[in-house]
Each structure stands twice: as C-alpha cells, then as structure tokens.
Amino acid sequence: MSRKKLVRFQENDENPNVIQAGKPLFETIKGNWNEVQFQNPNPIVVELACGRGEFTVGLARNFPHQNFIGVDIKGSRIWKGSSTATAEGIHNVAFLRTQIELLEKYFASDEISELWITFPDPFPRDGDEKRRLTSPRFLEMYKPMLKNDGFLHFKTDNTDLFNYSLELFQSRVDIEVIGFTHDFYQSEWKDDHFGIQTRYEKMFSDKGEKIKYLKCRFI
Incomplete structure (x- = not known):
C-alpha cells in the first residue's frame, strides 16, 4: 500500500465525519444518525456509490438544513469528500464506508x-x-x-x-x-x-x- 493511501486511511480514522469499521459508531449508528452523528432532527439524504463525494458535499453546501451521507467502500475515495467537508467547516455531511449490499445494517x-x-x-x-x-x-x-x-x-x-x-x-x-x-x-x-x-x-x-x-x- 502506498504511503499516500496510508496517510488518507489514518485521516479517515481520525475524522469524525467518517463512519467505518473499527469505530464504535459503526456498530451502533443504525437508527441514530440524527441524534448521535448530526445532533439535529433534519432530514437525511443518502448518496450511494458516492466515490470522492463531490455530489454529497455539493448538496450539503446548498442545503445546510439537511444532513447528507455518502456511502462507498473505497476509503481512499471518501477521504476526498471527508477532508473537503472538514476543511470548509461543513458539518451536515458524513461518509459511511461499507458495501452497499450491507446498507440495511446501518439505516433503520x-x-x-x-x-x-x-x-x-x-x-x-x-x-x-x-x-x-x-x-x-x-x-x-x-x-x-x-x-x-x-x-x-x-x-x-x-x-x-x-x-x-x-x-x-x-x-x-x-x-x-x-x-x-x-x-x-x-x-x-x-x-x-x-x-x-x-x-x-x-x-x-x-x-x-x-x-x-x-x-x-x-x-
């Protein structure tokens, strides 16, 4: 694995807007996105196969009173959207790293x-x-x-x-x-x-x- 990917994976581990295996919320987030991750009652919008998260983050910029979640299995891809949202101070966006086939494990x-x-x-x-x-x-x-x-x-x-x-x-x-x-x-x-x-x-x-x-x- 390249050093660049290792750095990105480390940042995903540290960034609270990334939910992935190894983090406590990964096993308990189902039914709790509003209360635990976003801490507001706003509507949740999910993008599947979000890749680098351009669309997820773009929607979050335009709709601050909604919550947006990008789903993808590739950590090096969602790192881009995650780090962009962090750098811009966008708090109504998160990323879930999982296979889409397992989506029902994470949404009620x-x-x-x-x-x-x-x-x-x-x-x-x-x-x-x-x-x-x-x-x-x-x-x-x-x-x-x-x-x-x-x-x-x-x-x-x-x-x-x-x-x-x-x-x-x-x-x-x-x-x-x-x-x-x-x-x-x-x-x-x-x-x-x-x-x-x-x-x-x-x-x-x-x-x-x-x-x-x-x-x-x-x-």
Whole structure:
C-alpha cells in the first residue's frame, strides 16, 4: 500500500465525519444518525456509490438544513469528500464506508428522506442483473429505509442501464415515477441540481454523453 493511501486511511480514522469499521459508531449508528452523528432532527439524504463525494458535499453546501451521507467502500475515495467537508467547516455531511449490499445494517426503517444513485457500475451482463443498484433486490432493501414521502433519484450516462431501470420502475405497482429525462442538461430538472457534478459525470459530459435522470418514490 502506498504511503499516500496510508496517510488518507489514518485521516479517515481520525475524522469524525467518517463512519467505518473499527469505530464504535459503526456498530451502533443504525437508527441514530440524527441524534448521535448530526445532533439535529433534519432530514437525511443518502448518496450511494458516492466515490470522492463531490455530489454529497455539493448538496450539503446548498442545503445546510439537511444532513447528507455518502456511502462507498473505497476509503481512499471518501477521504476526498471527508477532508473537503472538514476543511470548509461543513458539518451536515458524513461518509459511511461499507458495501452497499450491507446498507440495511446501518439505516433503520423510515430513517432516510431521499436516496441518490449516481453513476453506478452498469453491470451490463444479464447474469449480473442482481448486482445493479436499481435491480429488484436492491429496491426491496431501499424501500423500508425511505420515508413514505421520500424520493429516489437516479443519474447515469449508461443508456442500457437507464432503460432497464425505467422499465422496471414503471412496471412496479409500488413505485411512482415522477419524471425522467434522457438528456438531463436540456431538461427542466437541471437547475434543481445547482450545477453539481461528480468526477464521472463531468468526464462523461465532456465526451458528449447525454446524462439520464429519473425521480421516483415508493407508494
């Protein structure tokens, strides 16, 4: 392991906005995010596969009266968002280092107000469908965590993944698709996101890829 990674992992260990294995809160945070981590009753917004945390931190800057949690398994990635939030004095943001498959170990029923799935791995092979973060397996996991009026947002550059997800969502009687677009930056939705882009979103957009976006909720 490189010295740079070792330094970043040490900083993650010391930074209170990172919840990960080895820290007491890692085992007890479920159902206690508002009371213990944020110490306020504000709504909780979660971003899955947050990477370097650009989107999580960007939302936290724009919505100081909400709490934001980025989830990713890569410690060297979430270090970037964690250290940015610390340097800027942003206290309404945290990062959870875990596999998304284990998400239900860390969030109680009705604990999340909004859930973002941003540029996940598309897992294009049919045999990998269950690994897609918009697959039925994951939707069943998200459903109890989200409040009754909670929104699920999905952004991707991958057309096949988007069409798969849209068709799946529209086929379910327990999901209401509120709106969607195959060209986010030419849509009515773009101003709602304050120009915040992840590293991957910027990379795809610069290559001319159209960004797809969908907003829905469980009913």
